[in-house]
Structures are given as C-alpha cells and as structure tokens.
Amino acid sequence: MDKNNTCKMIETLKEYAEFIRPYKDAINLVRIRLEALDADYGHLHSHNPIHQIIHRVKSLDSIVKKLAKRGYEADLESAREYLTDIAGIRVITYYQQDVYEVARALKSCLDIVKESDYIKNPKPSGYRSYHMIVVVPIHYLKSIEYYPVEVQIRTLTMDCWANIEHQLHYKTLKNDFSGKISKKFQEYSEELNAISLKMEAIYSEQNRQLSEFKNETPL
Numbered sequence: 176m177d178k179n180n181t182c183k184m185i186e187t188l189k190e191y192a193e194f195i196r197p198y199k200d201a202i203n204l205v206r207i208r209l210e211a212l213d214a215d216y217g218h219l220h221s222h223n224p225i226h227q228i229i230h231r232v233k234s235l236d237s238i239v240k241k242l243a244k245r246g247y248e249a250d251l252e253s254a255r256e257y258l259t260d261i262a263g264i265r266v267i268t269y270y271q272q273d274v275y276e277v278a279r280a281l282k283s284c285l286d287i288v289k290e291s292d293y294i295k296n297p298k299p300s301g302y303r304s305y306h307m308i309v310v311v312p313i314h315y316l317k318s319i320e321y322y323p324v325e326v327q328i329r330t331l332t333m334d335c336w337a338n339i340e341h342q343l344h345y346k347t348l349k350n351d352f353s354g355k356i357s358k359k360f361q362e363y364s365e366e367l368n369a370i371s372l373k374m375e376a377i378y379s380e381q382n383r384q385l386s387e388f389k390n391e392t393p394l
C-alpha cells in the first residue's frame with residue numbers, strides 16, 4: 176500500500192472512531208438502565224427476567240454495505256441520518272412474559288420511536304423477537320444530541336433459532352420463503368416456540384403456587 180492510501184485509511188479509521196463514540200455512550204446508558212431494571216425486578220419478584228445483555232456497534236464495513244443496499248451515499252453523514260441500528264443491544268430473557276416486562280419497563284423510562292412485535296406477528300422466515308428503537312440524549316459540555324439504539328428483546332429459545340438461522344440462512348434468503356430450507360426453519364421456529372411455552376407454563380404454575388403459599392397475587 177502506498178503512503179497516500181495508508182494516510183487515507185488512517186484518516187477513515189479515525190473518523191469512524193470519532194463517529195461511533197456517542198453511539199457507544201448511548202449503548203452504555205441503555206445497558207445501565209436495563210441492569211437496574213433487572214435488579215429491581217429481581218428484588219421485588221424473586222425472578223430476574225434478563226439472562227444476558229449483548230451489545231455491539233455496527234462495523235464500518237456493515238454501515239457501508241447497508242447504506243449501499245438502500246441506495247444511499249456510503250458516508251458517515253448518511254449513516255447518521257438513515258441508520259437506526261448503528262448502536263444495538265440484544266436482551267435475552269428466560270420467558271416470553273419477561274420480554275414484555277422488559278419492553279414495558281424500558282418504555283416507562285426511555286423515548287421509543289419505533290416498536291415491532293415479531294413475537295405476536297413472527298416474520299415469514301419464522302423470526303421471533305421484540306424490536307424497539309429508543310432515543311437516548313447524550314450530554315456534551317455545550318449541547319445535547321439524541322442517538323438511536325436498536326433494542327432486540329427475545330427469549331433464549333428465540334435467540335437460539337435466530338443465531339443459527341442467521342448463520343446458515345438469513346443473508347442468502349432474499350425474501351424467498353418458499354425454499355426447502357426456509358420451510359424447515361419456519362417449522363423449527365414453531366416447534367421451538369411450542370416447547371418454550373410448555374416450559375414457561377411450568378414457571379407460571381410454580382409462580383402461582385408460590386404466590387398462593389405467600390397469599391399474594393401471582394406475577
């Protein structure tokens with residue numbers, strides 16, 4: 176690589192690092208809220224709804240690819256304007272009712288600009304998850320700016336399906352859900368969902384018995 180190209184590359188990486196900084200701050204703010212809500216819920220109900228929180232900022236490569244796919248200029252200005260998933264958090268819960276508890280709790284403390292319930296209405300692929308775009312204020316010394324964070328909330332079972340399907344299928348799908356493999360994934364999504372709901376029924380029953388014993392209203 177000649178010196179000119181090396182300099183350009185270093186400049187691009189520096190610009191990306193600077194661009195991504197507030198998105199990392201936004202992720203940290205939402206993550207801290209989620210951890211506090213989980214702890215509070217555990218304290219009140221002897222059950223922590225969150226199994227795991229995963230987060231990432233979108234790589235420069237993915238940003239460029241997504242912008243190009245949508246027909247926008249592949250620059251950071253367009254990314255700031257058009258992409259809402261540069262900052263992403265995935266919340267993995269135990270049960271479906273936990274997904275809705277987490278969503279409800281987040282709504283009570285953050286501004287939500289978009290919600291998609293792919294649990295009530297799974298995608299044609301079989302994908303199940305609850306998506307929210309939250310907007311977080313980042314305070315600078317002289318100003319406040321707002322950054323979007325995509326929060327995906329789903330159970331362990333939904334996450335298991337989504338990770339495997341993402342690795343084996345999602346990016347090659349191109350909205351054709353009629354193929355043999357697509358059909359298998361739709362079927363497995365149904366089966367996993369059924370098993371997951373059976374396990375959740377055990378949890379609900381135990382919860383009911385415990386509340387009865389304590390003479391409280393169940394969760």
Ligand code: 0O2
Nearest residue numbers: 259260291298300301302306327336337338340341342345
């Ligand atoms: P990646 O590689 O995971 O980042 P958006 O494209 O997010 O602006 P939209 O339509 O609101 O627009 O997004 P949607 O449909 O809510 O999906 C957002 C993300 O959900 C996707 O991000 C995937 O991570 C996940 N997702 C959606 N559908 C499927 C699916 O069928 N299978 C799997 N495994 N994941 C899915 P990206 O950017 O498409 O991909």
